[in-house]
Amino acid sequence: MIGCGGLCRVLMRSSGTTELNTFYPIRPECQADAPTTRFKPRSGKTLSARRWQASFSEDGRLDIAKVLRRIQRGGVHPSIKGEVWEFLLGCYDPNSTxxxxxxxxxxxxxxxxxxxxxxxxxxxxxxxxxxxxxxxxxxxxxxxxxxxxxxxxxxxxxxxxxxxxxxxxxxxxxxxxxxxxxxxxxxxxxxxxxxxxxxxxxxxxxxxxxxxxxxxxxxxxxxxxxxxxxxxxxxxxxxxxxxKCDASSMGVQSQLGTLSQIMKTVDPKLHHHLEDLDGGEYLFAFRMLMVLFRREFSFADTLYLWELMWAMEYNPNLFARYEDPDHAKSKGPSSALNDKVLKQYGKFERKNLKTGQTEETGALAVFLVASVLEIKNRRILSEAKGVDDVVQILGDITSNIDAKKVLTEALKIQKKYLSKTKKA
The missing domain is CATH 1.10.8.270 (putative rabgap domain of human tbc1 domain family member 14 like domains)
Structure with missing residues (x-):
């Protein structure tokens, strides 16, 4: 028998369990150790198969603004995640037939x-x-x-x-x-x-x-x-x-530097405490950023978190950028960013456009880590006597934190950070 422990990817034990079990069943011998999943499809909030189909025109063009609003409210129903993700990740142009x-x-x-x-x-x-x-x-x-x-x-x-x-x-x-x-x-x-x-x-x-x-x-x-x-x-x-593992790689290391800057700005007390614990480089967050919280959330909650992130970060130029990078670069962002155009961008990306932030300096994943740290602020300040304690406290978040709550907090932190840096 394979021991499950913290590796278990889970399905919901509360209402919605049966439905999620249909899509992500876990092995019987692992269910006793499985952490609780908080995500469940919610009528009127989650993007359903019916609403997804209704978002296409007769020739197949997708109303991406309508879809993004729904996903940002309640995620995507498991039955259509794959085809929705293909659009969120830029495989297809929403305006294609x-x-x-x-x-x-x-x-x-x-x-x-x-x-x-x-x-x-x-x-x-x-x-x-x-x-x-x-x-x-x-x-x-x-x-x-x-x-x-x-x-x-x-x-x-x-x-x-x-x-x-x-x-x-x-x-x-x-x-x-x-x-x-x-x-x-x-x-x-x-x-x-x-x-x-x-x-x-x-x-x-x-x-x-x-x-x-x-x-x-x-x-x-x-x-x-x-x-x-x-x-x-x-x-x-x-x-x-x-x-990337070479000396010239920025990657996660760059994101950790941004995380340090964000925490120093929005919560200097916690940042200085982490520095006193020799955790000021935030290396304990390396794994969270590298594999997008796969270890910190249950399987179903991770999928929910990812689609929320991708919807929040969505850029309608994604397909063009991937298919023809040179053309996309020369074209640049639309100068006519009126309300109608902006609705085709995710909520987080819209904020970046308005403030001139870039993907490198304003990745949502970094604000998500900051959000987790803020949610665990009190415990870290009172209990952490070393970096190992910080790792232990953050390791306890599985099935204890709602993915939507973390993301909502991340957007608040982004707003606070942009406000403080603008004043500075």
Whole structure:
């Protein structure tokens, strides 16, 4: 039996349990240890399948402003999360028609199939419904098990990629292992295939532990593997700096610097206390930022938190930026940011536009960490005698904090921070 402990990803025990259990069932032996999930679909607030369908015009154009308002109020119903997330992450232009999206989807599926076939030439187990957890090659790039290696390559990048595959497999085995979904080897293999193909294509990052935590929910929510890949690729565009490990990387380190600045401004007492504990660099928040609170919230609450964040940060130029970065840069933000245009932006992004904040200096995830710290302010000030105590206090938030409450507090902190820095 696998011990569950803090790794359990959970379903709701209160009202709404049956509905969520249908989508994210957990293994029976893990249910006793499962923390409580607070999210539940709420009629009149949560984006339902009916309201989602009603948000499209006859030819398929999406009223994104209407959708964002609903998501920001109550999240997305589990039955439609996957297709809604594809828009939130910039896979599709809301102003595109059904016909245009279908054509784009077919092109992308063909592209993914081609990339996957290229990977299969080197490692035939890819796409077989199986995956590996033992090294394919030694440090010199020579095959350890000839039966698992297809075409040998002298290309250094290919060799380095092949050396990553067993680590991906080891992480796949550990990913959301309390969920019934991952009792299936085929589902684990799908996660492994996606991460393997992504690592093959991303020469800059390849694969880093934690990317499995970002990809896993997408595998559950989006049935078609190619569609899932493109959604993950979009998610990684937002998060890729988090996984850079070289000396020039800004990523999480930059966000921690911003977090320090925010806390020093909005709560100098708590900031100075953390500095006295040698926690002024906020390294204890590294994991929260790197994998977007996957360890701090239950599985269902994490999905809820993510879609709230993506809706709050939504920018209607996201699709154009990803599809044609040069054109999007030259075009720049719209100069005519009237109320109608602004409604197509998420609430958090609108504030950034009005105040001139950038994604680098004003990421919502940073304000979310600040929010958690503020919620735990009293305990940290009275109980924390060292950084380990801070880690312990923050580790207790699982199933004790409502994701919507954290986000509401984060927006208040953003407002307070912008007000104080503007005066300064």
């Amino acid at each position: 059904d016909e245009e999206r279908n054509a784009l989807k077919q092109r992308r599926r063909g592209q993914y199939d081609m990339w996957k076939a290229e990977c299969q030439k080197f490692v035939p187990v890819i796409g077989s419904g199986k995956f590996i957890t033992t090294p394919l090659t030694n440090e010199d790039g020579q095959p350890i098990n000839n039966s698992l290696v297809g075409v040998r390559s002298s290309d250094k990048k290919v060799v380095q990629w092949m050396q990553l595959l067993h680590q991906i497999g080891l992480d796949v085995v550990r990913t959301d292992r309390t969920l019934v979904f991952y009792e299936s080897e085929a589902n684990q293999a799908k996660l492994w295939d996606l991460l393997a193909v992504y690592a093959y294509l991303d020469n800059d990052i390849g694969y880093v532990q934690g990317m499995n935590d970002i990809c896993s929910p997408l595998v559950m929510l989006i049935e078609n593997e190619a569609d899932c890949y493109w959604c993950f690729e979009r998610a990684m565009r937002r998060l890729r700096e988090n996984f």
